[in-house]
Amino acid sequence: xxxxxxxxxxxxxxxxxxxxxxxxxxxxxxxxxxxxxxxxxxxxxxxxxxxxxxxxxxxxxxxxxxxxxxxxxxxxxxxxxxxxxxxxxxxxxxxxxxxxxxxxxxxxxxxxxxxxxxxxxxxxxxx
Numbered sequence: 001x002x003x004x005x006x007x008x009x010x011x012x013x014x015x016x017x018x019x020x021x022x023x024x025x026x027x028x029x030x031x032x033x034x035x036x037x038x039x040x041x042x043x044x045x046x047x048x049x050x051x052x053x054x055x056x057x058x059x060x061x062x063x064x065x066x067x068x069x070x071x072x073x074x075x076x077x078x079x080x081x082x083x084x085x086x087x088x089x090x091x092x093x094x095x096x097x098x099x100x101x102x103x104x105x106x107x108x109x110x111x112x113x114x115x116x117x118x119x120x121x122x123x124x125x126x127x
Contacts, residue, residue: 010094010095010098010099010103010124010125011098011102011103011125012094012098012103012104012105012121012124012125013025013026013102013103013104013105014104014105014106014107014112014117014118014121015028015104015105015106015107016106016107016108016109016112017030017032017036017039017044017046017106017107017108018036018039018108021045022104024102025045025102025104026101026102026103026104027047027048027097027101027102027103027104028044028045028046028047028048028104028106029046029047029048029049029050029094029097029103029104029105029106030044030046030048030049030050030051030106030107031050031051031053031054031105031106031107031116031117031120032051032054032106032107032108032109033051033054033055033057033060034051035049036108037108039108044106046106050090050094052086052087052090053082053087053090053091053094053120054116055074055077055078055081055116056081059074059077059078059081060116062074067114071114074119075119078116078119078120079119079123082120082123091120091123091124094124095124098124105117105120105121
């Protein structure tokens with residue numbers, strides 16, 4: 001596990017679950033609602049699976065109907081969901097982990113840039 005200074009601001013790396021784990025990943029946290037197809041738990045090498053920190057099924061379905069034009073509204077709605085008490089507990093846990101260790105958020109999405117992951121990272125590092 002990669003140690004970080006306790007006074008460090010939270011920092012998060014992002015990797016696809018289909019890429020081989022790296023020795024500098026630190027704590028690997030899967031941030032997908034569904035387990036990735038074709039990936040065993042051993043191969044994923046995740047220490048946590050925080051499926052409840054992901055967008056709701058309704059929001060995810062709405063967004064996937066028109067990903068290009070809906071991203072700004074998707075981000076706003078997802079941030080609203082992240083402000084819900086049960087999700088605040090999870091995001092606080094991720095921040096606490098990242099203050100003392102490298103945390104790698106792992107996902108199966110192909111287009112990470114236009115997914116929930118960068119929204120989550122911004123939320124974690126700006127709040």
